Amino acid sequence: MNTSISENIAQVSTQITRACQLAGRASDSVSLLAVSKTRPAEDIRSAYACGLTRFGENYLQEALDKIEQLADLPLEWHFIGPIQSNKTRPIAEHFHWVHSVDRLKIAQRLSEQRPADLPALNICLQVNISREESKSGCLPEQALELAQALSELPNLRLRGLMAIPRATEDEQDQRRAFADLRQLLERLQQALPGLDTLSMGMSGDLIPAIAEGATIVRIGTALFGARVPKNA
Ligand SMILES: *Cc1c(COP(=O)(O)O)cnc(C)c1O
Numbered sequence: 265m266n267t268s269i270s271e272n273i274a275q276v277s278t279q280i281t282r283a284c285q286l287a288g289r290a291s292d293s294v295s296l297l298a299v300s301k302t303r304p305a306e307d308i309r310s311a312y313a314c315g316l317t318r319f320g321e322n323y324l325q326e327a328l329d330k331i332e333q334l335a336d337l338p339l340e341w342h343f344i345g346p347i348q349s350n351k352t353r354p355i356a357e358h359f360h361w362v363h364s365v366d367r368l369k370i371a372q373r374l375s376e377q378r379p380a381d382l383p384a385l386n387i388c389l390q391v392n393i394s395r396e397e398s399k400s401g402c403l404p405e406q407a408l409e410l411a412q413a414l415s416e417l418p419n420l421r422l423r424g425l426m427a428i429p430r431a432t433e434d435e436q437d438q439r440r441a442f443a444d445l446r447q448l449l450e451r452l453q454q455a456l457p458g459l460d461t462l463s464m465g466m467s468g469d470l471i472p473a474i475a476e477g478a479t480i481v482r483i484g485t486a487l488f489g490a491r492v493p494k495n496a
Pocket residue numbers: 299301322344345428466467468482483484485486
């Protein structure tokens with residue numbers, strides 16, 4: 265048993281509960297997605313032993329290896345990294361959620377490749393909410409038309425929006441970006457009332473994200489410690 269992971273989980277859970285109280289929200293209205301990229305399968309076992317069941321991965325091959333090593337556990341796998349169009353099949357076959365869909369072509373492939381014996385694949389539309397040149401995600405003004413197209417694909421279930429706002433320490437700026445994403449979801453909900461998910465907030469900004477309505481926070485560092493860069 266890894267004591268630092270269990271202590272970190274307790275701390276993050278307390279932060280989520282407090283942020284929900286401050287925002288006047290039920291504490292079960294936010295779900296904790298543990299971002300386990302670059303972490304060994306053993307860390308995921310430790311987190312599972314502490315009650316976590318939802319894990320987020322960015323790198324496909326690494327994720328597939330861990331999914332296989334952990335097939336004995338009832339885990340829910342979320343793909344949160346950039347998607348190459350020639351890599352959609354294993355994502356459609358092995359994941360429960362994909363947060364990083366930002367174009368129709370990728371969604372069409374995921375829908376076509378989703379195995380018939382599995383439930384619809386939950387997806388979020390990723391939005392480049394801070395309009396950064398280098399970032400994935402559709403532009404906010406493209407979101408409605410794209411969401412309508414995604415919601416018609418038979419083997420996908422569009423759940424809502426995901427964003428990674430511009431990195432900043434300024435809590436006002438953090439909140440503004442999260443508020444922008446929430447307001448965009450509210451506009452989409454007028455056409456697509458089934459949308460129920462705002463995937464936003466990471467280790468450094470989960471409190472403002474929850475204040476602005478996050479329903480899934482994606483937390484890596486605060487649970488597992490600092491990551492060693494891939495090419496170090
Ligand atoms: C790595 C990653 C996270 C987790 O970031 P931390 O700062 O380690 O909590 C969340 N979302 C995405 C899309 C990521 O790539």
